Amino acid sequence: MTVVSSLILGGVIGTLLGLLGGGGSILAVPALVYILHLDVREAIPISLIVIGAASAVGVIPKLRARQVQWRLAAVFGVAGIPATFVGTAMGERLPQRAVLLGFAVVMVIAAVRMLADHADTGTACTVGDSGISWRRCAPRSIPAGLFVGLLTGLFGVGGGFLIIPALVLLLGVEMPIAVGTSLGVIVVNSTAGFLAHLTDASIDWTITAAFVGAAMVTSLAAGHFGTGVDTTRLQRWFAYLVVAVAAFVAIETTVLR
Numbered sequence: 001m002t003v004v005s006s007l008i009l010g011g012v013i014g015t016l017l018g019l020l021g022g023g024g025s026i027l028a029v030p031a032l033v034y035i036l037h038l039d040v041r042e043a044i045p046i047s048l049i050v051i052g053a054a055s056a057v058g059v060i061p062k063l064r065a066r067q068v069q070w071r072l073a074a075v076f077g078v079a080g081i082p083a084t085f086v087g088t089a090m091g092e093r094l095p096q097r098a099v100l101l102g103f104a105v106v107m108v109i110a111a112v113r114m115l116a117d118h119a120d121t122g123t124a125c126t127v128g129d130s131g132i133s134w135r136r137c138a139p140r141s142i143p144a145g146l147f148v149g150l151l152t153g154l155f156g157v158g159g160g161f162l163i164i165p166a167l168v169l170l171l172g173v174e175m176p177i178a179v180g181t182s183l184g185v186i187v188v189n190s191t192a193g194f195l196a197h198l199t200d201a202s203i204d205w206t207i208t209a210a211f212v213g214a215a216m217v218t219s220l221a222a223g224h225f226g227t228g229v230d231t232t233r234l235q236r237w238f239a240y241l242v243v244a245v246a247a248f249v250a251i252e253t254t255v256l257r
Contacts, residue, residue, distance in 0.1 A: 010214030018058040018222025044156030045197040052190030055183045058219035062180030069181045077188030079142045080149025087153025088196035107246035113165045114239035152189040
């Protein structure tokens with residue numbers, strides 16, 4: 001039953017990553033903790049493996065569709081690597097309850113960002129034929145990369161729910177390119193986060209293999225079919241789901257324990 005549950009959950013998270021370029025990662029840790037009954041210290045590194053692998057596969061269709069801006073992905077990823085190790089060290093020193101409550105807060109913030117109107121975009125970066133204006137782009141993209149990396153290490157999330165708003169709202173990147181670029185950043189952040197957790201990680205490899213396999217297959221499929229899909233409505237309903245899960249995590253952590 002645990003393997004079957006892992007396959008189903010992996011499929012859902014892979015689909016969301018492939019379609020939205022993020023978001024699925026924010027459900028991975030709650031799913032592992034509350035459905036598969038893993039300790040949060042074990043759930044975080046497994047989540048990072050799943051998200052990193054699914055994003056690596058899901059970015060392939062985006063590459064073929066020329067919807068990945070690699071230079072921006074590199075800036076975000078490199079900036080986030082040291083912050084990921086800092087976030088991991090912080091998480092190891094916090095009680096499990098504090099980590100879960102913090103995670104619930106991050107989920108609510110992510111949902112609010114997903115529901116926000118993205119019509120007015122920033123202009124710090126230009127990603128057309130003229131390339132990127134790094135003088136304007138770097139001062140915004142580097143701090144954003146640091147912040148996303150910190151959350152990756154602390155909570156085991158890929159950060160796509162923050163990367164995409166940063167790319168669209170702060171840097172003026174078009175939504176389809178932001179989705180593909182986000183997947184590239186998530187691969188880097190998740191790899192760094194897993195390495196930071198590797199020294200004391202306790203991993204159930206059976207659950208991990210089932211989770212990863214399902215997530216990779218569905219992420220690739222969703223990424224292929226979703227290159228021309230308007231994901232606005234899907235993102236809105238997903239935001240409502242994230243709020244519901246955040247409320248459950250907060251109630252279970254503070255009231256039911």
